[in-house]
Amino acid sequence: MTAGFRDTRPSPAQPVTISDVAEAAGVSRQTVSNVLNAPDRVRAETRERVTKVIADLGYHPNHMARSLRASSPRMIGCRIQPLHAETVAAIQDRFLHALAEAGQECGHHLLLFAAADVAAEAEQCTALWRAGAVSGVVLYDITPDDPRPGRLTAAGVPFTAFGRTAVGTESYSWADVDNTAGTASAVDHLVAAGHRRIGFLGWPEGSSAGDARAHGWLTAVDRHGLLAASHRLDVRGDDTTTTGSRLMRELLDRPGPPTAVVAATDTFAVGALHAVRDQGLRPGRDVAVVGFDDSPAAAAMGLSSVRQPIKEVGRLVMAEVLRLTGRPPGADGEPPQEPLHRLLAPELVVRASSAPSQGSPPAGSDASPLCL
Amino acid sequence: MTAGFRDTRPSPAQPVTISDVAEAAGVSRQTVSNVLNAPDRVRAETRERVTKVIADLGYHPNHMARSLRASSPRMIGCRIQPLHAETVAAIQDRFLHALAEAGQECGHHLLLFAAADVAAEAEQCTALWRAGAVSGVVLYDITPDDPRPGRLTAAGVPFTAFGRTAVGTESYSWADVDNTAGTASAVDHLVAAGHRRIGFLGWPEGSSAGDARAHGWLTAVDRHGLLAASHRLDVRGDDTTTTGSRLMRELLDRPGPPTAVVAATDTFAVGALHAVRDQGLRPGRDVAVVGFDDSPAAAAMGLSSVRQPIKEVGRLVMAEVLRLTGRPPGADGEPPQEPLHRLLAPELVVRASSAPSQGSPPAGSDASPLCL
DNA sequence: AGCCTCCGTGTGAACGATAAAATCGAGGGT
DNA sequence: ACCCTCGATTTTATCGTTCACACGGAGGCT
Numbered sequence: 001m002t003a004g005f006r007d008t009r010p011s012p013a014q015p016v017t018i019s020d021v022a023e024a025a026g027v028s029r030q031t032v033s034n035v036l037n038a039p040d041r042v043r044a045e046t047r048e049r050v051t052k053v054i055a056d057l058g059y060h061p062n063h064m065a066r067s068l069r070a071s072s073p074r075m076i077g078c079r080i081q082p083l084h085a086e087t088v089a090a091i092q093d094r095f096l097h098a099l100a101e102a103g104q105e106c107g108h109h110l111l112l113f114a115a116a117d118v119a120a121e122a123e124q125c126t127a128l129w130r131a132g133a134v135s136g137v138v139l140y141d142i143t144p145d146d147p148r149p150g151r152l153t154a155a156g157v158p159f160t161a162f163g164r165t166a167v168g169t170e171s172y173s174w175a176d177v178d179n180t181a182g183t184a185s186a187v188d189h190l191v192a193a194g195h196r197r198i199g200f201l202g203w204p205e206g207s208s209a210g211d212a213r214a215h216g217w218l219t220a221v222d223r224h225g226l227l228a229a230s231h232r233l234d235v236r237g238d239d240t241t242t243t244g245s246r247l248m249r250e251l252l253d254r255p256g257p258p259t260a261v262v263a264a265t266d267t268f269a270v271g272a273l274h275a276v277r278d279q280g281l282r283p284g285r286d287v288a289v290v291g292f293d294d295s296p297a298a299a300a301m302g303l304s305s306v307r308q309p310i311k312e313v314g315r316l317v318m319a320e321v322l323r324l325t326g327r328p329p330g331a332d333g334e335p336p337q338e339p340l341h342r343l344l345a346p347e348l349v350v351r352a353s354s355a356p357s358q359g360s361p362p363a364g365s366d367a368s369p370l371c372l
Numbered sequence: 373m374t375a376g377f378r379d380t381r382p383s384p385a386q387p388v389t390i391s392d393v394a395e396a397a398g399v400s401r402q403t404v405s406n407v408l409n410a411p412d413r414v415r416a417e418t419r420e421r422v423t424k425v426i427a428d429l430g431y432h433p434n435h436m437a438r439s440l441r442a443s444s445p446r447m448i449g450c451r452i453q454p455l456h457a458e459t460v461a462a463i464q465d466r467f468l469h470a471l472a473e474a475g476q477e478c479g480h481h482l483l484l485f486a487a488a489d490v491a492a493e494a495e496q497c498t499a500l501w502r503a504g505a506v507s508g509v510v511l512y513d514i515t516p517d518d519p520r521p522g523r524l525t526a527a528g529v530p531f532t533a534f535g536r537t538a539v540g541t542e543s544y545s546w547a548d549v550d551n552t553a554g555t556a557s558a559v560d561h562l563v564a565a566g567h568r569r570i571g572f573l574g575w576p577e578g579s580s581a582g583d584a585r586a587h588g589w590l591t592a593v594d595r596h597g598l599l600a601a602s603h604r605l606d607v608r609g610d611d612t613t614t615t616g617s618r619l620m621r622e623l624l625d626r627p628g629p630p631t632a633v634v635a636a637t638d639t640f641a642v643g644a645l646h647a648v649r650d651q652g653l654r655p656g657r658d659v660a661v662v663g664f665d666d667s668p669a670a671a672a673m674g675l676s677s678v679r680q681p682i683k684e685v686g687r688l689v690m691a692e693v694l695r696l697t698g699r700p701p702g703a704d705g706e707p708p709q710e711p712l713h714r715l716l717a718p719e720l721v722v723r724a725s726s727a728p729s730q731g732s733p734p735a736g737s738d739a740s741p742l743c744l
Numbered sequence: 745a746g747c748c749t750c751c752g753t754g755t756g757a758a759c760g761a762t763a764a765a766a767t768c769g770a771g772g773g774t
Numbered sequence: 775a776c777c778c779t780c781g782a783t784t785t786t787a788t789c790g791t792t793c794a795c796a797c798g799g800a801g802g803c804t
Contacts, residue, residue: 015443015504017760028784033762043782063505064445065760068436068789071387075483080469083462083668090455093465097452100486109505111447112482114472132387132790133435133481240672274646296455300612389790400754405792415752437790440759504760 016057025053036061067132075111076103076321077134079121081141082114090295091310095140095162098314106322108135122151129157135325138162138317142174144208158324160317160340163208173324173339175316179209182306182346183216186262186290189304189348191224193355195260195288198226199233199251201244201272202264213264213292233258244271245278252279252287260288260354266295269303273353288354302352309344316342388429397425408433439504447483448475448693449506451493453513454486462667463682467512467534470686478694480507494523501529507697510534510689514546516580530696532689532712535580545696545711547688551581554678554718555588556595558634558662561676561720563596565727567632567660570598571605571623573616573644574636585636585664605630616643617650624651624659632660632726638667641675645725660726674724681716688714 022029027050034041035050042050053059067073078099081092100110111134115121125137125148135158139148142163149172152159161174183200190198200217203210214234221230233251237243244267251258252275263269269291276283283289284302291298294307320340394401399422406413407422414422425431439445450471453464472482483506487493497509497520507530511520514535521544524531533546555572562570572589575582586606593602605623609615616639623630624647635641641663648655655661656674663670666679692712 015502015760018762019760029760030762030785031783034783037762041782046782058502060499060502060504062440062760063500063503064436064440064443065504065789066762068434068440068759068791069761069763071436071789073436078484080465080472080482082469083466093452094455096484097454097486100452100484104486110452110484112450112468112472112484114469114476127432128435130387130430130432131435132432132437241669242672297613300614387790390792391790401790402755402792403753406753409792413752418752434790437759438792440761440789441791441793443759 015062016059018059018061021050021053021057021059024057025050071132072135072325073133074108075134076108076318077111077113077125077128077137078140079115079124080112090293091308092140094310095314098311099138099318101311102315102318103322108318108322118146118148122148122155125152125157125159126155129155136160136321138321142208144206144211146208158321160321160324162313162317165208169341171339173320173341175313175320175340175342175344177209177308177313177346178343179212179346180216180219181343182292182308182348183213183262183264184220185346185348186292186304186306187217187220187224189350190260190262190288190290190354191220191226193260193288196226197229197233197256197258197260199230199235199258199261200264201247201251201261201268202234202236203239204236210264217262229256230258232256233261239265239267241267241271241274244268245275246271248272248275249278252276252281258287261290263289263291266291266293266298266303266305269305269353270297270301273301273303284353284355290348290354294349298349298351304351304354305349307347307349309346312344316340316344387434388431390431390433393422393425393429393431396429397422443504444507444697445505446480447506448480448690449483449485449497449500449509450512451487451496452484462665463680464512466682467686470683471510471690473683474687474690475694480690480694490518490520494520494527497524497529497531498527501527508532508693510693514580516578516583518580530693532693532696534685534689537580541713543711545692545713547685547692547712547714547716549581549680549685549718550715551584551718552588552591554664554680554720555585555634555636556592557718557720558664558676558678559589559592559596561722562632562634562660562662562726563592563598565632565660568598569601569605569628569630569632571602571607571630571633572636573619573623573633573640574606574608575611576608582636585634589634601628602630604628605633611637611639613639613643613646616640617647618643620644620647621650624648624653630659633662635661635663638663638665638670638675638677641677641725642669642673645673645675656725656727662720662726666721670721670723676723676726677721679719679721681718684716688712688716 018029018032021032027046031042031046032050035047039047078096103110113124115124128134137157137159139159140162142161142165144166146165149161149165149168153172161172163176164174187198198221200214202214205211221227235247235250237247244263248261248271251261261272263272269289272289273283276287276289281287289303291303291305294305298305324337390401390404394404397404399418403414403418404422407419411419450468475482485496487496500506501509509529509531511531512534514533514537516538518537521533521537521540525544533544535548536546559570570593572586574586577583593599607619607622609619616635620633620643623633633644635644641661644661645655648659648661653659661675663675663677666677670677696709
């Protein structure tokens, strides 16, 4: 049934405290504390003795006690969203992982909570902060008219956002991927490959990232003087492969069909690839496709895609929220800290779906053959 | 730059404590505490007065202080994995959300951390528990020879797993989806539809869920007396649509090709659907396909799929780990608690990819038309 | 009247850790 | 011999909350 009746000593029934260590080492509590927090104040000999006892007893400083004393919980709050779409999900996963990893390096952990909607999320954030359970919070998936930044600012909760609203972005800290530059670089790449009619597949207007991606496509097409040829090749729908397929078929059926498309997500792009092949066209040779997000599926299928530096965003956002919580801005006369506004450049990963003419790439190259 | 220079009162620079409330209400700390934790011990009149002051001052009990006093952090630890495959990711998202939601109902939160591998994860779990940062931990994505349950048991860390190892399952608490029953029900469904040669697409041996799904297919096929016709139709590879496609093509090229396949994941299944259509066959009519996980993609594409009751698993796992942490098993003479072993039945969601003969289903039915 | 009980409230201690201040001993300068 | 400094360590106080107990007054019972 259970392992053994009397454990040797690996799992102490009573957790070992700093006093236990002090007693065992023949010093006072504070000396043990100094060994851990200010080793230079302790004589080398004593330090070694205490360190050994700490290891022997398996002592770990109590997180709650430390947080209480420092009145800093060393926790960053973050909501986990229910599964909306596949794309969001994939990003959420990677973002949360990046946050957790970045926080861990400075001894901070992630406190995850669920909330029904953004209003409930803002309330939760405020409550958690007031209760001293988190020193700050992270927001993501920001919509243009998102109420969260405003409410948290009003409540005085330190936070940093991945993404930004349409207005008021100067008053809070955020980091965002330059979606506009992402789709623009995709267009540049396609133009350089000789394409002149370049379509766009994306969400309907109303999302922050989506609108920026559409805008990047539009301005880049215009900049290359291809607006007249391309501006009718802008189609929108919800983010599924099915819709991507349908939209692409529509485009190909038009009088002046595109020779290349930029998709707002890999999901759209995968759907588009199917549609291309359905029409008996060769993806990458007859019609080029570039996706967005560089999902595992893109790598597997040889789909060119714009890679978001999610890990970097996570690091930045975590670093910023920690900076904000470092010294509360309410403190005496201190000048209020300048909020962070950072736009990170995404990176276009070229694969077979948009560069078949590359010939046989060297082994291990990212431009793997298109196998659909 | 910043909103205002002197906030009216919404964000108190100094957090309001229980003593502040006590002073403002003209009672002692303990009375305020009683109002919150044992209202029946306080006279109604006093209770109302204190409650009002609490609301006015916006008092929230300090989480850290409460945890320290109770020596129970009301936190459950859980690792977040880096993105392995798409399938894992989708499940991870939903599982973490289910956990967070279930925990919230009893005032518990999720502490997320990153770890390079299972060994590091076990170490982190132990450290977090020793440090009193979590009252217990949750494991998931368990492999047959997973070292985590053993190590955590040895360290005395309360935990519950989503999934189980090959041996020793009786000594720890777990909940799992009955993967075997899932693929078996898919086979039953296909047999009922008249299929006799039923293939299987899955991972190579070595994963817990994967082996169980393969086993379910095999035993069900055998039970229906179709082993001879089907046993050579078992193909394996990594979990990508590309591989799914390739494997399906292989199956269809064989002498006695399958008229239906059961896939270990929706990813395999989506790939299989592509291959079917490539051969000029009609998915659902000529060749039936059933996936696993009921991902959003499956719903969108009309792919029949076995749905895992993730939400229910999350609730169960959270409830169990809270039960385990309720009273430490090390306490005096108390009989050790019986660990939980629970197998949850998945549910087959039939859609067009395996039941085209259903004709036009009533509007809103799950058996939506197959649009690939 | 005297004693016990019960109810509402207040006081002291403790949870485990750490910042700040006090203490102690050794050495150095005059 | 005295004072001073300096480094190593201990003592004291504190973070915000809750448990265990003490206290005082009202009421009932003998």
